[in-house]
Amino acid sequence: MEKGKLAWKISVAGSEGVGKSSLISRIIYNTDKVQGSHRSLQKKTLRLESNGGTISVDLLLQEIDITKNEERFIAGSNAVLVLTDITDPASLASADQFLRYLESQDSARIVKLLVTKLDRKYEAKFWDEELSQVSKKYDVDYTKLSSRTGDGFEPFFESLKQELLERYYEGKKIVR
Ligand SMILES: Nc1nc2c(ncn2[C@@H]2O[C@H](COP(=O)(O)OP(=O)(O)O)[C@@H](O)[C@H]2O)c(=O)[nH]1
Numbered sequence: 001m002e003k004g005k006l007a008w009k010i011s012v013a014g015s016e017g018v019g020k021s022s023l024i025s026r027i028i029y030n031t032d033k034v035q036g037s038h039r040s041l042q043k044k045t046l047r048l049e050s051n052g053g054t055i056s057v058d059l060l061l062q063e064i065d066i067t068k069n070e071e072r073f074i075a076g077s078n079a080v081l082v083l084t085d086i087t088d089p090a091s092l093a094s095a096d097q098f099l100r101y102l103e104s105q106d107s108a109r110i111v112k113l114l115v116t117k118l119d120r121k122y123e124a125k126f127w128d129e130e131l132s133q134v135s136k137k138y139d140v141d142y143t144k145l146s147s148r149t150g151d152g153f154e155p156f157f158e159s160l161k162q163e164l165l166e167r168y169y170e171g172k173k174i175v176r
Pocket residue numbers: 014015016017018019020021022023032034063116117118119120145146147148149
């Protein structure tokens with residue numbers, strides 16, 4: 001039986017308008033209606049089943065505008081979600097630059113590329129060809145989702161939680 005209280009910091013990064021606030025609302029409130037302010041740290045408490053016990057984890061979510069020199073705030077993040085808006089090619093260029101910056105940091109944190117506004121796929125300015133190039137270049141997975149409709153969100157969030165949990169156990173060197 002496992003007990004304990006953990007806190008994982010998750011940075012949601014991207015250029016302005018990519019959907020950072022909407023994704024945080026989807027994670028916390030299961031809606032895309034934005035409730036927090038830009039720089040506030042928002043919290044969601046999760047109860048995760050693991051090793052036959054339950055662990056309580058506080059997710060601390062913070063928004064980072066990568067075009068406004070806010071990179072330093074990613075310090076201490078367990079995961080960084082880099083967002084790019086499927087309708088905005090400039091946001092992919094910004095994401096690419098930011099992924100290069102993260103790579104140069106050589107940290108053990110989880111990094112994911114998230115392609116937002118999937119509900120607007122008919123207005124897409126890039127698709128798998130461009131995305132897989134970026135994904136290969138920085139060795140990060142990408143997921144397409146919509147914070148508006150929730151499409152693609154649940155499987156992504158489930159696997160992120162599992163990966164965070166695995167990193168936690170690796171860190172603690174607990175053999176499973
Ligand atoms: N259609 C659609 N619009 C979205 C989605 N996510 C965000 N938006 C819209 O994009 C705009 C910017 O979103 P916001 O979350 O404030 O972006 P931020 O500047 O990165 O925090 C707002 O008008 C949102 O309603 C989505 O999944 N689908």
